[in-house]
Amino acid sequence: MKFRLEKDLLGERKIEASAYFGINTKRALENFNLCGKIVNLNLIKEIALIKKAAAMVNADLKEIGNVKANAIIKASEEVIDGKFDDQFELSAFQGGAGTSTNMNVNEVIANRAIEILGGEKGDYVLVHPLNDVNMSQSTNDVYPTALRITAIRQIRKLSGCLADLQEELQIKENKFSDMIKLGRTQLMDALPMMAGQGFGAYAKAIARDRWRIYKVEERLREINIGGTAIGTGLNATNKFIYEMTDVLQNLTGLGLARSDYPMDVTQNCDVFVEVSGLLKSLAVNLLKISNDLRLLNSGPRGGIGEIILPKVQAGSTIMPGKVNPVIAEMVGQVSMRVISNDTAITMASASGQLELNAFTPLIAECLLESLELLEKTVIIFKEKCIEDIQVNEKRCEKNLESSTAIVTALVHYIGYDRASQLAEKALKGNKTIKKVLCEEKILSKEKIDEIMNPYQLTKPGIPGK
Template sequence: MYQARGQRQEHDLLGHKSVPDTAYYGIQTLRALENFDISGITLNFYPDFICGLAKVKKAAALANHDLGNLSDDIKNAICQACDEIVLGSLHNHFIVDMIQGGAGTSTNMNINEVVANRALEIMGKALGDYQYCHPNNHVNCSQSTNDAYPTAIKIALMDANDKLLSEIGTLIDCFNAKAKEFHTVLKMGRTQLQDAVPMTLGQSFKAFASSLKNEIARLKNSSKQFLEVNMGGTAIGTGLNADPKYRERVVVHLGTVTHREIFLADDLIEATHDTGALVMYSSALKQLAVKLSKICNDLRLLSSGPRAGLNEINLPPMQPGSSIMPGKVNPVIPEVVNQIAFKVIGNDLTVTLAAEAGQLELNVMEPVMVESVFESIEILKSGMSTLGKRCIMGISANKRVCEDNVKNSIGIVTALNPHLGYEMCTALAKEALENNRSVYDLVLEKQLMSKAKLEEVLSPDNMVY
């Protein structure tokens, strides 16, 4: 068979193909490259996923070696190749599109082929000389895509979640810093976009921080489900082609490789087709996105104007806001985070629909679920970093505007309820509104309270707790 210069011949079920000599991937990866030119988002967009795949292959090699299925030299070469991949090597050879048919088989073969060829190189053999280390016989020993792929997903998502939690924590610190800075700035609180009762600007920012802190707990709880894996179940959970002792051994090695308390599912058949952990985690990402979007809505409202809006805070100016209106500056950072939230919400719907589409012993829609979840994590991380650094830390308060709004607001009448009663306060509010008068002035004019008492009641210390 003719072999072009700079290429090697490989074969599979469907025939022969030429693979570049320098490629660590093989024929099945090449077929997937041709078949799934879909999104342009390849495996190497998500390094955590590649590392998760490598950790699974290393644990499998160690377990198979324990059981006598792999020789020392093959096991050592596979483990070294996996370690190198975890450290960031060869990621450019993971070229399969994240969205693919085949329930992740193309992804599994991409890691199998890269590991096999790097192992061959470590053993002093030529790439593609699979008699010494084969992608299926050795790297994929005792495995199926249907247990290796979802296990790698879970390991990768736990690693990715740790980085996401760190980013949330950094953003929380930004809000807490502003809460401290603005703790003496009195402003009107609002419900239904109407004046309610006074509060401090610091309390608003503290509430933003507290809201995000709640999401850390939710994401931690959701990610705990990823500790349960179906390794050893092979094709449908029955464990065909794997030593009965393999499943316990591989889970032990997975725990060691990942430094996590991995455990085996009670029912491997159920675990093989169940995608509930992805659904729950995606939902937690959506909740985070919704809260971030609400916070950004508030920032845009509070900074609106500056002359014809609320103008209680100033967002840092990041760029000119118009190609036609001189002097206009837009809240572009909150706006982009809003759009990130919309994308995450859409991704969650994709995950939900894909989970529902599972049939019988396998859910073949996992690839789009995985791509959606990883995309959500990455854009949330980027969005929160941008929001904190390029918006929150540069916010300043328009203290005079905030205090004037409180002084002129009818909402302060609520503080007089315990002293004058609801009926009198209602009458004062109505008169102030109809005649464009100050509640403060009306109380003194009607001699309902002394000036000293009124100022005591309306002092920030007594209205804000």
């Protein structure tokens, strides 16, 4: 294997001749030699987009020659297109507030630009990772800006998926609107309801999540590019700062805005906590809905069995015929992961000190993982669970008939205490409330039928009036 020698302030390192990264990345690979996750590639590509924008602006401001700028722009575009994904293998968990990641991008772009200009990788006289690719920038304004852009793009995808899930739940609300079933509180028999009403409640919860997540994009549009190291803008001119914002708006198609106080955006990460909190709210709703579906699907003979989830795979290596609610279980596990990510984001954001938060890489990893997991999970949940879900109408009717839930409809006619006595008698005698009513001759059969009308029992008002 051939190597090239690169130097930095700490000494020298041999770099594989074929590698596009340089000595800074090499040291980071050695220092953060952790198994597991690498830096999110979508974040890498948005950093490369910022490098492209910076080259365009610096060329326009005559800070860099057009030939060199065009080589940097082309190299950046190739990174964005994924041609060098294998050159970005740094651990997502790294010290330095993202400096290693920024340098990884700088080095890959610089070495590719050198190649474009006809030079050999490592010949930084042609294109320098810091002097040229990172001109007028710092990790501390590049990294947060790239994270915000990445998060906005992912939020838009997630919001669209939630709209589809909401619509599918509303379809089920209408489809099952005439199927009566037993409603439960604290897992105990409560009141009759229509099966569609349950799906309608789920749809309302997802609608809230969709709207909250859609709106939170606004919080992320304020960027600190040009603020450089601590937000004061040292080594970046006002022309660079304003033009960078304009160019990034054009390149991304997003409504990005220059921060009127970059020092705030550079050091404070509360906006990511806010976004994560809304993702946690979605996770809470998904966890609740998935648990409801698992419970209502339980059985098929020994459980509630009022709904039937789609069968997607065999469920046991030892119990023949067993089919588990694996999609709902997957949704629950992802939800738990998102909730735990929110805790990590909260702690990391609160742990920033003075003019910078050193734990931004953890924030980025957790936030982007939550967004990507939720997007994929919502799609799978809709397509493999909600779309083909069925209601076991006969089981619903049987469970409702054998419960004491409908006794509440009698309170207006016979009072709470007498209704309680009827419920106890029905349970002890293993009889239906309707049968006990007929035996006691408390109300006429016609009145009982009128009160027990399922369409009245599931709507506001006093049944039978």
